[in-house]
Amino acid sequence: MVYINPIEILELNDIEVQDIDSSLVKKAKRRLFADIDLSDYGHYEYHGQSLTKSDCERAIEELEDKEKVEFYSHLASNLELNSFLANGNSGLLNNLKQESIYKLTTFVNFISPFFASKIDIVLLKSFQNNDFPLFSSALRAENLISKENLNRAYKSLSNEIQHRIGETDKLTKEIKEEISDYTDEDIEDVIEIIEKRFPTEYLNKLPVFFQSQINKIAASINRLQLSIWNEFNTTYAPVKLLEHLLKLNIESVSKPTFEKNYSIVKKEHEERIEQEKNAPLLKEWARILISIQEKVKEVENETLKAVEALRFVKSVFDLKTLNDLPQFANEIRTLIGYSIRSMSIASWNKQNDIKNSLALIDYALKINVNQSAKEKFIQDQTELQELQKKYEGALVCHFCGTNPPDKGCEINTTIYKETSRSWSPRSSVQYTYSEITIPRCKSCREVHLNGSDNYNIAFYGLLILGVIIGAVLEGVNFIIGGIIGAVAGRIVGKIIEGNPVKKAGIKDSSDSTLATHPLLIERIKSGWTFSKPTA
Structure with a gap:
C-alpha cells in the first residue's frame, strides 16, 4: 500500500488545519500539476517514489475528509513518522517517541495499513540480517498497528519462519530415509544451522501472534534430534538441539515431552562422556x-x-x-x-x-x-x-544305582507324542518325536548285551534241537518239533537272560524300565510313548 501525504505534496505544511479549505486545495493542486507538466519526466518525486498526476489526484481527494486533513497535517509536521510511512525509513523506530495522538484509535486505524506494510518489511529484513536492535524496535511499535492489520504487519516474517520450519522437516526426512549428506563426522554441524535458523533471542521477542509457530519450531527441532539420535552415533547433537529448543518460550502440551526427551538424552550423553574418559x-x-x-x-x-x-x-x-x-x-x-x-x-x-x-x-x-x-x-x-x-538320579546309572554313567555306553531311544488326529476326509495323525539319550555305566551295558546274546544262543540252539528231535521221533512232524523247540528256546532264553540281571541286581533295558528313568518319567506321564502313533 502506497502512502502519499497530500498536505506535503501540495506544500500546505505551514498552513493551520482550520485554514485549509477547498479553494486553497484547488489552487495548490493547479500549481502542483503545472510543475508535473513542466518536469522532464512528467512525474512528481516523492520520498523515492515517482508519482503521476493520477496518483496525486487520488491522494488529494483524501482531503475532502476533515478528520483526515487533521491527520495528514500532523504527519506532515512529524517528519520521522511521515517518512517511515512513505518509504520505510527506520529512523523513527530507532527513536520512537510516544505522542498523545498515538492513543487516538481513529488515528491508529488511519495510519495502520501503511504502517503495517512498512513494519512487515522491517521485521523481515532485520530478522534476516541479524539486526536485533532494529528488530526489537519494530516490535515495540505494535501499538501503531490495529488488530485488523496484524496479519499484514507479520506476514513476511511468518512466511520466513514457516519456510525455515519446512527446511528443518525436510532435513529430518532425509536423515530418516538415510539420503542426507551428513555422516557421523559432520552431523554436529546441524547444531549451528538450527541455532542460526531459529535464534531464540529473536523468537522470544515475538508477540503472542507467533505463539503457534514457536510451538511448531520446537516440535520440528524435536523431530530432528530424534532422527539424529536414531540414525547417528552421537548424543551431543541431540542434547544441544534440545537445549536450544527448551530456550524458546514454548506454550504447548508437548513441552513436558520435550523436557523428558532432554532428560533421557542428557543422561545418555553424560554416560558417554564418562565412558570416553574411562x-x-x-x-x-x-x-x-x-x-x-x-x-x-x-x-x-x-x-x-x-x-x-x-x-x-x-x-x-x-x-x-x-x-x-x-x-x-x-x-x-x-x-x-x-x-x-x-x-x-x-x-x-x-x-x-x-x-x-x-x-x-x-x-x-x-x-x-x-x-x-x-x-x-x-x-x-x-x-x-x-x-x-x-534329574539327580540321572547322575548315577539308573540300572545299577551305583556306578556313574560312562561315555559311549548310553542307550539311545526315540519317544513320540500325538499332537493331532483327524478322521475326514481320511484318517491321519500328526505327532512330534524326541531323540533321548539315557546315561548308562559300562558294567550295565555289558550285562544287557550278554543277556541278549544268551537269549539268541538259547533260542536258535533249542530251535535246531527241536527240529532234530522232530526228525528222530516217529509220528512227530518236523514243523511241530520245530515249534516245540522254539517255544522251549524262548522260555530258556528268558531264564538265561534274566538270571544274570537278577543275580547282579541290575534292571533290564526294556521300555517299561526306561519309562521309569528320571529323564523320561514325567514325559511318559504327559503322553509320550515309545511307539510311533498310527492313523
Missing part, C-alpha cells in the same frame, strides 16, 4: 569379556570341561572390582553376566553338568547387572535348581 579401563574389561566368550565356545565344543570353565571365570576377573566400577561400566557388567550365563547353559546342554551349570549362573547373579538381566538369571537359576532335583 576408555582405557573399558578396553581392559572388553578384553576380559572376549576371553570369557571364547571359553563359552570351548564349553559348547566340549573341549573345555564345565568345572574348568567355572575355575577360569573366577580367576579372570575380580568380582568386587567389577561391581565397584562407576555407572559407565553398566553395559560391560551386563555383557559379562550374559556371557557367563551362556557358559552355564552350554555346561548343561552339552555336558549335562548340572552342578557347575548352577555354580556359573550363581556367579553371574553376583554381578551388578541391570534389572532385566537379573530377572532372567534368577529365572535360569530356578529352572536349573528344578532340573537338579528332577
Whole structure:
C-alpha cells in the first residue's frame, strides 16, 4: 500500500488545519500539476517514489475528509513518522517517541495499513540480517498497528519462519530415509544451522501472534534430534538441539515431552562422556569379556570341561572390582553376566553338568547387572535348581544305582507324542518325536548285551534241537518239533537272560524300565510313548 501525504505534496505544511479549505486545495493542486507538466519526466518525486498526476489526484481527494486533513497535517509536521510511512525509513523506530495522538484509535486505524506494510518489511529484513536492535524496535511499535492489520504487519516474517520450519522437516526426512549428506563426522554441524535458523533471542521477542509457530519450531527441532539420535552415533547433537529448543518460550502440551526427551538424552550423553574418559579401563574389561566368550565356545565344543570353565571365570576377573566400577561400566557388567550365563547353559546342554551349570549362573547373579538381566538369571537359576532335583538320579546309572554313567555306553531311544488326529476326509495323525539319550555305566551295558546274546544262543540252539528231535521221533512232524523247540528256546532264553540281571541286581533295558528313568518319567506321564502313533 502506497502512502502519499497530500498536505506535503501540495506544500500546505505551514498552513493551520482550520485554514485549509477547498479553494486553497484547488489552487495548490493547479500549481502542483503545472510543475508535473513542466518536469522532464512528467512525474512528481516523492520520498523515492515517482508519482503521476493520477496518483496525486487520488491522494488529494483524501482531503475532502476533515478528520483526515487533521491527520495528514500532523504527519506532515512529524517528519520521522511521515517518512517511515512513505518509504520505510527506520529512523523513527530507532527513536520512537510516544505522542498523545498515538492513543487516538481513529488515528491508529488511519495510519495502520501503511504502517503495517512498512513494519512487515522491517521485521523481515532485520530478522534476516541479524539486526536485533532494529528488530526489537519494530516490535515495540505494535501499538501503531490495529488488530485488523496484524496479519499484514507479520506476514513476511511468518512466511520466513514457516519456510525455515519446512527446511528443518525436510532435513529430518532425509536423515530418516538415510539420503542426507551428513555422516557421523559432520552431523554436529546441524547444531549451528538450527541455532542460526531459529535464534531464540529473536523468537522470544515475538508477540503472542507467533505463539503457534514457536510451538511448531520446537516440535520440528524435536523431530530432528530424534532422527539424529536414531540414525547417528552421537548424543551431543541431540542434547544441544534440545537445549536450544527448551530456550524458546514454548506454550504447548508437548513441552513436558520435550523436557523428558532432554532428560533421557542428557543422561545418555553424560554416560558417554564418562565412558570416553574411562576408555582405557573399558578396553581392559572388553578384553576380559572376549576371553570369557571364547571359553563359552570351548564349553559348547566340549573341549573345555564345565568345572574348568567355572575355575577360569573366577580367576579372570575380580568380582568386587567389577561391581565397584562407576555407572559407565553398566553395559560391560551386563555383557559379562550374559556371557557367563551362556557358559552355564552350554555346561548343561552339552555336558549335562548340572552342578557347575548352577555354580556359573550363581556367579553371574553376583554381578551388578541391570534389572532385566537379573530377572532372567534368577529365572535360569530356578529352572536349573528344578532340573537338579528332577534329574539327580540321572547322575548315577539308573540300572545299577551305583556306578556313574560312562561315555559311549548310553542307550539311545526315540519317544513320540500325538499332537493331532483327524478322521475326514481320511484318517491321519500328526505327532512330534524326541531323540533321548539315557546315561548308562559300562558294567550295565555289558550285562544287557550278554543277556541278549544268551537269549539268541538259547533260542536258535533249542530251535535246531527241536527240529532234530522232530526228525528222530516217529509220528512227530518236523514243523511241530520245530515249534516245540522254539517255544522251549524262548522260555530258556528268558531264564538265561534274566538270571544274570537278577543275580547282579541290575534292571533290564526294556521300555517299561526306561519309562521309569528320571529323564523320561514325567514325559511318559504327559503322553509320550515309545511307539510311533498310527492313523
